[in-house]
Amino acid sequence: MWRLYHFTLCPFSRKVRFALAVKGVTHELVQERPWEKRPAFTALNPAGQTPVLQRDALVLSDSTAILEHIEETLERTPLIGSTAEDRAETRRLSAWFDQKFYAEVNAPLLGERMYKRAVVRGTPDGGIIRAASRMADMHLDYIDFLLERRAWLGGGQFGLADIAAAAHLSVADYLAGLEWDGHEPAKTWYSAIKSRPTFRPLLAERLEGLPPPQHYDKLDF
Ligand SMILES: N[C@@H](CCC(=O)N[C@@H](CS)C(=O)NCC(=O)O)C(=O)O
CATH class of the missing domain: 3.40.30.10 (Glutaredoxin)
Known part of the structure; x- marks a missing residue:
């Protein structure tokens, strides 16, 4: 195994x-x-x-x-797309979340809200947290933009772009870095992801001493 x-x-x-x-x-x-x-x-x-x-x-x-x-x-449930064009778009968006979203949102939030609290017992820097939350809002705008034009982030099918985005957003959400109001397309998409049995175990996990906000695992948030 x-x-x-x-x-x-x-x-x-x-x-x-x-x-x-x-x-x-x-x-x-x-x-x-x-x-x-x-x-x-x-x-x-x-x-x-x-x-x-x-x-x-x-x-x-x-x-x-x-x-x-x-x-x-493993051929079953292909996640990267069926045409070369689809695969390029899926890879572009996965890299977007792994590189851009991580650098601008999750790395600073993890540093200030998780590492400083749970590991080194330092004082979080409010300026860094506010800047990361502002960047997160711009990313939610971009997700709205994409979802106004396509069913899933990478195109017509659920795939790795959705998986990468949901993974990164769930961490930012756990660390109270996302303000969902005003982002209806992103909210509807994330609610559908949250309801998937394959995603629920991630939402059920907690880091000791660092609880997420109340709405974190709710389908209606
Ligand atoms: N490019 C790597 C990035 C992995 C990564 O940055 N992991 C972080 C935790 S989220 C880590 O282990 N950081 C410790 C370090 O870089 O020393 C991947 O996609 O797996």
Whole structure:
């Protein structure tokens, strides 16, 4: 069986978990705190980053590389699109969330609201949090824009663009970085994602000492 080393509030781990669930790939979970740089974990992934997917001697790291491997080796429920054009759009949007959304929203929120509170016991910087929330609002505007033109983020079919977006948004939402009012298309789309049995286990998880806002796991938010 596959074993996934993940961290509850790591958006890249959430992306892999959601995709594995959608593809029906059974796996066991190992919670890893990447900042602890556990030698046995660093031996698996020299970058010292979650997620890592392992089965026997096969060790995969980097969420995109992991999901490309799963997609190439498991034909059922294709997630990246059926035409070259669809695949390019799916990959563009997955990279958008993994790179741009992460740098502008989740990295600062995780640093201020999770790492400072749960790990180093520092004082969160309100200016950094407000700037990340403003950027998050611009990302929600862009999601609205896309969903006014297509059924799912990558096009006509649910796929990896939706999975990457939902993984990242769920972390920002857990950290109270999203204001959903005024973003009806994004809200309707995220509510549909939230209702999926493959996504519910992610919403049920909590980090000790850091509860999410009340609306976090509600379908009506
Ligand atoms: N490109 C990597 C990024 C993974 C990543 O940044 N993981 C974070 C946690 S969300 C991490 O382990 N950070 C610790 C570090 O960079 O030392 C992926 O897609 O898997």
